[in-house]
Amino acid sequence: MSLRHALLAMLTAEPMTGYDAAKRFEASVGHVWHAPDSQIYPELRKMEKDGLIAGEQVRWGPRSTKTRYSITDDGIGALRDWMNTTLEYQPVRDPVHLQAAYYEWADPECARDHLRRHIDYHQQQVDQWVAMRETILATTHPNIAKRLEKYPAADHEKIVAYKAFTYEGLIDKSRAEIAWARRGLDLVDSLNPDN
16 A cells, blocks of 8 residues: 555645656655556556545647646545554565575675675665755755645755655665675675685
8 A cells, every 4th residue: 555655645745647646756755665657547546536636637738638636635634544554564575685695506706796786786776865865955856846835834844854864764774785795795705715
């Protein structure tokens, strides 16, 4: 159900078409909850059917229309209920760490390659999230700017601080993965001095 709640949270900033929601999803909540367009559009239709959002036909081009969705009072209530619910942790499925547990079966150079790729991936994530955090703190990110326009100035500090806090957690997790992979490279080298 987290996709539904991610979409509800996005719609608290402003009404959006399905296309707008898919684009904004990728550039914001998509960093913490991945969902392809093929899941977003059907979920929006289900949410409308459930009364959480309301769809309105708006002009798109000279002869066409699109549906623009707005969150309803029931949608705001559902989002608040979810936000006040303690989440259950899901069992871990981590193929990278599973594979690392059995590197004795891997060619040492393949193990090194896996770890280098892990470092590269997480460094890209850190770079992306640091940049995102900076735009949030500077209030120059378009989604933050829209949200700040809509809500009273008394809420601005909270809006910015909680979004930045989320990205700080992502940055910390990726930096920990980089440090772990570097230790793994040292371990592979120490256990395979001839390779």
